Amino acid sequence: MDKSLRKTILAGNWKMNKTRPEAKALIEGIKPLAENADCEVVICVPFTNLETAVEMTKGTNIKVGAENVHFEKSGAFTGEISADMLTEIGVEYVIIGHSERRQYFGETDETVNKRTKAALAAGLKPIVCVGELLWERECGITEEVVARQIKLDLFNISAEDVKKTVIAYEPVWAIGTGKVATSEQAEEVCKLIRDTLAKLYSQDVANAVTIQYGGSMNPANCEELLAQYDVDGGLIGGASLKADQFGVLIAAASK
Ligand code: PEP
Numbered sequence: 001m002d003k004s005l006r007k008t009i010l011a012g013n014w015k016m017n018k019t020r021p022e023a024k025a026l027i028e029g030i031k032p033l034a035e036n037a038d039c040e041v042v043i044c045v046p047f048t049n050l051e052t053a054v055e056m057t058k059g060t061n062i063k064v065g066a067e068n069v070h071f072e073k074s075g076a077f078t079g080e081i082s083a084d085m086l087t088e089i090g091v092e093y094v095i096i097g098h099s100e101r102r103q104y105f106g107e108t109d110e111t112v113n114k115r116t117k118a119a120l121a122a123g124l125k126p127i128v129c130v131g132e133l134l135w136e137r138e139c140g141i142t143e144e145v146v147a148r149q150i151k152l153d154l155f156n157i158s159a160e161d162v163k164k165t166v167i168a169y170e171p172v173w174a175i176g177t178g179k180v181a182t183s184e185q186a187e188e189v190c191k192l193i194r195d196t197l198a199k200l201y202s203q204d205v206a207n208a209v210t211i212q213y214g215g216s217m218n219p220a221n222c223e224e225l226l227a228q229y230d231v232d233g234g235l236i237g238g239a240s241l242k243a244d245q246f247g248v249l250i251a252a253a254s255k
Contacts (some may be wrong), residue, residue: 012240
């Protein structure tokens with residue numbers, strides 16, 4: 001299998017950062033750095049910046065993503081946003097099941113599965129986040145934890161739809177901590193995810209799925225992580241908030 005047959009995707013996760021003027025300045029900074037990218041560049045921004053981001057990236061190769069989506073089409077769900085609301089304004093991607101949603105907002109594998117199905121049904125490309133806690137790694141159960149998340153999060157999702165789904169392997173202990181997984185650790189779990197997909201679907205399907213690494217990826221460590229055979233890009237928090245740093249990552253993912 002030629003790695004280049006899969007799409008390499010570099011996605012920024014802005015989390016709860018950037019007012020509209022700040023977002024505009026950051027997007028202006030990223031635009032020229034993404035111009036010649038040989039990978040898909042995505043910026044996942046807070047709901048209040050989505051329309052601005054879509055507007056400002058028209059005619060560029062930068063795609064826009066949301067950071068969450070609700071699974072119901074509409075109704076009495078105060079504070080939530082539906083998949084149709086996102087596609088209607090031109091959003092193409094959505095992060096689902098980020099560890100911060102799981103940790104602080106009660107997200108479970110069941111709701112991740114429901115959100116993923118709703119996103120796919122509306123034509124959004126989900127970026128489904130999985131990853132073990134430090135305690136789980138120390139107990140030696142990383143493989144079980146991640147394989148279980150994959151099985152539950154993708155439950156009853158067709159092979160066609162899973163090919164449109166991006167998986168982000170994000171060890172929870174590496175997110176926003178400055179503690180990055182070694183390239184061997186990242187490759188080991190990304191490969192495990194691909195093997196799990198092969199068992200659930202087929203090797204062809206598994207080979208077609210983009211699997212990102214996320215967790216303190218930065219200009220100093222990105223080359224080695226992105227060079228791994230089963231690592232097809234990254235989900236980037238902190239380093240996506242500074243255009244120059246994100247630019248270095250875009251260049252590394254384009255190699
Ligand atoms: C993330 O939030 O998905 C992430 C990987 O954050 P950071 O790069 O800051 O660790």
